[in-house]
Amino acid sequence: MASMKIKLILAASTNDPLRKNDPFMPLSLPILAGCAPGHDYTFIDLLWENDVRYDEPADLVGISVRYTAENRAYEIADEFRRRGVTVVLGGPQPSMVPFRAIKHADAVAVGEAEELWPVIVRDAEDGRLKRFYVCAPEPFDPGAQSVFKIDTYPDLKKKISPARHFYKRNYVFDTVFAVRGCPVNCDFCSVTEMSGPRFRMRPVADVVAEIDTFKNYYYLLDDSVFGKPATYDYYRDLYDAISSLKKRRFWTGQANIDAAADEKGRAVIRKAAESGLLYAAIGMESINPKTLAKSGALRKMGAGTGSDVIQRMRDNIRFVQDQGVIVSGWFVVGYEDDDIETYYRTWEFCRDMRVIPVIFPVKALPGTRLHDRLLREGKLDDSKLINFRHPGISDEDIFSAMNCVSAAGFSWMEILKRTSFYLPRFMDDIIHKTIFALVLQTKLRGAIDVSKDEFYVDRSPADKSAAAN
Ligand code: SF4
Numbered sequence: 001m002a003s004m005k006i007k008l009i010l011a012a013s014t015n016d017p018l019r020k021n022d023p024f025m026p027l028s029l030p031i032l033a034g035c036a037p038g039h040d041y042t043f044i045d046l047l048w049e050n051d052v053r054y055d056e057p058a059d060l061v062g063i064s065v066r067y068t069a070e071n072r073a074y075e076i077a078d079e080f081r082r083r084g085v086t087v088v089l090g091g092p093q094p095s096m097v098p099f100r101a102i103k104h105a106d107a108v109a110v111g112e113a114e115e116l117w118p119v120i121v122r123d124a125e126d127g128r129l130k131r132f133y134v135c136a137p138e139p140f141d142p143g144a145q146s147v148f149k150i151d152t153y154p155d156l157k158k159k160i161s162p163a164r165h166f167y168k169r170n171y172v173f174d175t176v177f178a179v180r181g182c183p184v185n186c187d188f189c190s191v192t193e194m195s196g197p198r199f200r201m202r203p204v205a206d207v208v209a210e211i212d213t214f215k216n217y218y219y220l221l222d223d224s225v226f227g228k229p230a231t232y233d234y235y236r237d238l239y240d241a242i243s244s245l246k247k248r249r250f251w252t253g254q255a256n257i258d259a260a261a262d263e264k265g266r267a268v269i270r271k272a273a274e275s276g277l278l279y280a281a282i283g284m285e286s287i288n289p290k291t292l293a294k295s296g297a298l299r300k301m302g303a304g305t306g307s308d309v310i311q312r313m314r315d316n317i318r319f320v321q322d323q324g325v326i327v328s329g330w331f332v333v334g335y336e337d338d339d340i341e342t343y344y345r346t347w348e349f350c351r352d353m354r355v356i357p358v359i360f361p362v363k364a365l366p367g368t369r370l371h372d373r374l375l376r377e378g379k380l381d382d383s384k385l386i387n388f389r390h391p392g393i394s395d396e397d398i399f400s401a402m403n404c405v406s407a408a409g410f411s412w413m414e415i416l417k418r419t420s421f422y423l424p425r426f427m428d429d430i431i432h433k434t435i436f437a438l439v440l441q442t443k444l445r446g447a448i449d450v451s452k453d454e455f456y457v458d459r460s461p462a463d464k465s466a467a468a469n
Helices: 028-035 067-082 092-096 098-104 117-125 191-195 204-211 232-243 257-261 263-274 289-295 309-322 341-353 369-376 395-409 412-425 430-447 461-468
Strands: 005-010 040-045 060-064 086-090 107-111 132-135 147-150 173-176 217-220 250-255 277-285 326-333 356-361
Touching: 005 028, 028 040, 028 060, 028 117, 060 067, 060 117, 067 086, 067 092, 067 098, 086 092, 086 098, 086 117, 092 098, 092 107, 092 191, 098 107, 107 117, 173 204, 204 232, 232 263, 257 263, 257 309, 263 309, 277 289, 277 309, 277 430, 289 309, 309 326, 309 341, 309 412, 326 341, 326 430, 341 356, 341 395, 356 395, 356 430, 412 430
Parallel strands: 005 040, 005 060, 060 086, 086 107, 107 132, 132 147, 173 217, 217 250, 250 277, 277 326, 326 356
Antiparallel strands: none
16 A cells, blocks of 8 residues: 555644643644654644645544544534545544544544554555544543554553654654553543553653654653652662763653652652653642542642641652752642632742642533532533533632732742742752743743633623623
């Protein structure tokens, strides 16, 4: 068979705050192209490009859909199909709502794609595409529609060779992953559902070989880069191997503070910092102990269950900061046990801890236990981006609180105070790390710019004119 022209698109909403602001190379497209090589791939990253280039010839279009890009992805898929091009949807959103996605696609990939994509490409070449391609141990009932199913998660011990060269633009941060899966199973998160409750690790040598091709900065995409007891040894070996590379690079990642609560975890955090970790984005989720307990996120705070949970979270955060690692705290506010004051108290927590505040209103993601529960209890409105309708908090209150918190949290005074807090903690490369801290904070300010409020708050036309007055 001759090679196919395959267009891979990372979908993004036109008003996504990350547009023209996301420094990270999306890894999903290179992974797909690397799994089914020998074809003529074009990558389109809609966080940076505007034009989908419908007129370019394509035999197959694959669209990777994040949670915030569902409608845009469907628009694009519908237009390609109207022009007779075969479309496959995959990624987190279609995996959680495959029966919604299939209305806009010839096929939907459910779950991790490494072992599905080569089959999809082969079936598309042969003109016998099935409707669903599923990679997960759980049963999947396609109804009357055709399905190809693999009953296990991909074996990450097998070599994965992302084909990054198909990108036409240079990203500030390369991206790589080492571990997938999570046993914590917070009720708002889809990772356990999508990647399973057991950690799967790539060979350290494969990960490090990829890192050794990167320029200066990279993002380790794992969910908990300080590890859990089951992965401490793995991450220790990984960070030792990274530290032994000739070229020193700097990296960022999503981190977990529970590792700071035990000695073995603390050793991993120190090694991560030594290997070039500059910045950790930490899902702190809430400063409301009731909300932490209800969602299950308390399990990832390393804070026990006593009355001093918040103080113990503070201690764990401070340990990470003391290694010279800049910390942002990612919070979701607006659960049942929160009120509007929780926004302001969350900001005060960040201010006191010198944590960069990244505070969002709650959005229950489809397929999560939180979404299922709120739906059962009649508390959801999925036509709104902030789909949990809190009886005591209006969209206007949320917008006003976010505006206030973001203005305070990202004022130049606060940015400078935070930067000077880290200065004595940077053990080396002080000028570089200081500049990094300043640039990082200005970028994050843009990424959560609430003036793009329609991204956060879906207002009706009447609401909009009221707000404008
Ligand atoms: S939020 Fe983090 S700890 Fe909780 S399930 Fe998701 S990945 Fe695991």
